Amino acid sequence: MAPPTLLSLPPEILALLPDQLQTIEDLLNTGSTCRALRNATDAARPSTILRLAAAQTRIFFRPSPHYLVTAAARELGHWARKSEANEQRLALSMREGLDGLLELATGDAGCGLTVARIRELHEMRFSLMKPVTDIIDKCVGKQWYEIPDFWDGGASDAYTIDSAPSETLFHLAIYGELFGPDLDALLDPETHKDYPPLTPETRIEYIKYGIPDSATHACGHFDPKRTRITTPPDPRRMVCATGPYSGNEYRGPNHNLALTWTINSSRFRPRLLEMRNKVAGVPEFSEDFDPGWWYVEDGTARAHNPFAMNLDDNDELPPADYQSLWRQRMWENVMFCQGLEGLQMLLPGSVGQGETTARRERWADKVRAWRRQIERLECEPALVKVGRQATLVSPHLLGDLRICMSGYVPGT
Numbered sequence: 001m002a003p004p005t006l007l008s009l010p011p012e013i014l015a016l017l018p019d020q021l022q023t024i025e026d027l028l029n030t031g032s033t034c035r036a037l038r039n040a041t042d043a044a045r046p047s048t049i050l051r052l053a054a055a056q057t058r059i060f061f062r063p064s065p066h067y068l069v070t071a072a073a074r075e076l077g078h079w080a081r082k083s084e085a086n087e088q089r090l091a092l093s094m095r096e097g098l099d100g101l102l103e104l105a106t107g108d109a110g111c112g113l114t115v116a117r118i119r120e121l122h123e124m125r126f127s128l129m130k131p132v133t134d135i136i137d138k139c140v141g142k143q144w145y146e147i148p149d150f151w152d153g154g155a156s157d158a159y160t161i162d163s164a165p166s167e168t169l170f171h172l173a174i175y176g177e178l179f180g181p182d183l184d185a186l187l188d189p190e191t192h193k194d195y196p197p198l199t200p201e202t203r204i205e206y207i208k209y210g211i212p213d214s215a216t217h218a219c220g221h222f223d224p225k226r227t228r229i230t231t232p233p234d235p236r237r238m239v240c241a242t243g244p245y246s247g248n249e250y251r252g253p254n255h256n257l258a259l260t261w262t263i264n265s266s267r268f269r270p271r272l273l274e275m276r277n278k279v280a281g282v283p284e285f286s287e288d289f290d291p292g293w294w295y296v297e298d299g300t301a302r303a304h305n306p307f308a309m310n311l312d313d314n315d316e317l318p319p320a321d322y323q324s325l326w327r328q329r330m331w332e333n334v335m336f337c338q339g340l341e342g343l344q345m346l347l348p349g350s351v352g353q354g355e356t357t358a359r360r361e362r363w364a365d366k367v368r369a370w371r372r373q374i375e376r377l378e379c380e381p382a383l384v385k386v387g388r389q390a391t392l393v394s395p396h397l398l399g400d401l402r403i404c405m406s407g408y409v410p411g412t
Contacts (some may be wrong), residue, residue: 007036018044024052046112054106065102066170072105073177079109081196094205097243132343136165139265140258163258171211171259176339179395183334186394187373200384207404212244213256219407234387260401264291271346272335280367285328295390326380334370
């Protein structure tokens, strides 16, 4: 009798093989050897594939762990909404930064990834990620600094920002993947009955640790000898010496500041304006709109220069004008909280770019629907105050970013 071999095992046993492999490279190489093993690897569970991909995240899925966290974030968010305990686990894992999110996704959350999705993401690296990274680089990166006479009026938003444009893209995408579904529930409650949104506190944890910044750490780490603050901040604003802040210091790029600057950049916002006006063909709620947003102690949310050093109490807007302003702000917020695929709205469509144009047209239908849904809202979602700043109870990226930079600007 011939000695038994791997291929002599029954198919149901071979199907267990992927769980014993160590890396995604092992899976692909094994599946390329013969038909029997190809069938076995094709049967690999999505959770197994994500685990194998995570084992080589620094080789094939860079930037790491941003790339794979983006791929798993939407499923991870849905897992967290299943129970308060799950959401608490999500918030706690965020304290280890994006590494903590990936560990949770590949562990107890049981998130998955398919080989087909890996191939799709690989194609999107060239059709979407690189073009959008180039846009962000023109907002806060090397190309931005190369604007002639940068410090002498060449750039209207000149500032010193240590940025990483490729990571800024993923920070924006991950926020949308995790929290964007809560905006769907807000705008279309009939379709999302009994839908438990993630809390503002969980969103703030993501901003603090998933989009780390030296100002977030300095003004959220209470040490009177090393910071400008003299009393402990709101507990939700404080940061722990974990993840990106291990060792009570942070030496990385200004991720929060870079994302805030990108969103408000004159090289970013007009692309969404084009989507609304030219592609979707719908009117703005407010033609005269300042995207800057601060919460003022009297409880009024107003449009301001993002980093204005003096907030003038005489700037209060008439109620009628404010109705159009908060709707405009929400409309823009919904557009850039659509995750990775939503970034397609930033790309220009033209002759010779049929696929890009088709994708933009599909998003145009959603842009029109969002406007109708926002028009039906009777009032702006409630404010949630954290320290001396505030955000909205619903996902509001600029508000969340501002909270985690509070203290950076005097009076905030």
